[in-house]
Amino acid sequence: MDRSEFYTFSGYMKKDDSRLTASMEDYLEMIYRLSQENGFTRASSLSQSLNVQPSSATKMVQHLAQLGYVQYRKYGFIMLDDKGAEIGAWLLKRHTILENFMRSIGVSENSLLEETEKAEHMFSPETIRCFSDLLDFLQADAAFAAYNAARAKNKKPAPQQPAEPANNRPQK
């Protein structure tokens, strides 16, 4: 049995070295959101919006600038470069598709944002396309509407999954 295509999570995440990291994507996506009003944003808004310390935002913005995604000079505005803007737009679109899809299949508003934010980084454009197409299909499918209505009724459809196994990690 050939299992050699399995990797650990970090194995996968490191594998394509020519890719933005998940965090870089988050920063770019947020810079894009925040720039929609004014065409730029600043370190403070960014750090607030992402719930990181200002120093972390500074560091990442400098990094993104170095790679040519944003224009940035110390203490100045953060402005997306062409490359950055194109990617930012795509990232936001990707987020939106996934979020809509997840909502429409019944993921509760509680977990929706967090899980979308975590999962969006994991899918290729082709897979996002699958979600998007499926969503379109479902919205036009009468049977699905019925399924959905039924599911909404049974608030708690019986705990079938092992209800979140009680882990404990280094309880520092």
Added chain:
Amino acid sequence: MDRSEFYTFSGYMKKDDSRLTASMEDYLEMIYRLSQENGFTRASSLSQSLNVQPSSATKMVQHLAQLGYVQYRKYGFIMLDDKGAEIGAWLLKRHTILENFMRSIGVSENSLLEETEKAEHMFSPETIRCFSDLLDFLQADAAFAAYNAARAKNKKPAPQQPAEPANNRPQK
């Protein structure tokens, strides 16, 4: 506009401190797979199956032992503890559900394993339930069968997504 619920990817991943990390889950899932034949496995199989160096496997196994997920003594067998076995079973189930779901909505075999492996860590049991239920529904839905057949025909349904933006990261 209150954006304070956004976090970076690492922000989210670190947030619930009482959870297995994605890599821990991968090791546990693989130990579970490998134990199905014999009831145990060994460091070498584990490191081969996950494409990590032996030293990395050793380290993680020691860690998991310390937390009570596996039984392990230097140079010995790796055996799942009760807690570990329960979680391992769930992780494998989660994987299977997600993989089946993704396959059935048209994700190509090419990306299927990798994206499943990456994404599985991101979803709560409730969300996995949504996927599972939806999959059941789809398999019984005639309209979906038609949709699927149609999609299979148009091999390349026109590149609509920005076709994987050309990034470049630290080209070390």
Added chain:
DNA sequence: ACGGATTGTTAGCCTGAGCCAACAATTTTT
């Protein structure tokens, strides 16, 4: 126009999960 408040940056540290090189234990072969 200057002094305090605010905002941004730097430097240095931490953590998880890898890696490699050196060493230790175990197993196999002779």
Added chain:
DNA sequence: AAAAATTGTTGGCTCAGGCTAACAATCCGT
């Protein structure tokens, strides 16, 4: 049973992306 081969472990390093503390720049009110 001793030597050789294999397998597993240790220690110390790297890297991303956080953090804090200390410092620097900019902005605002008088």
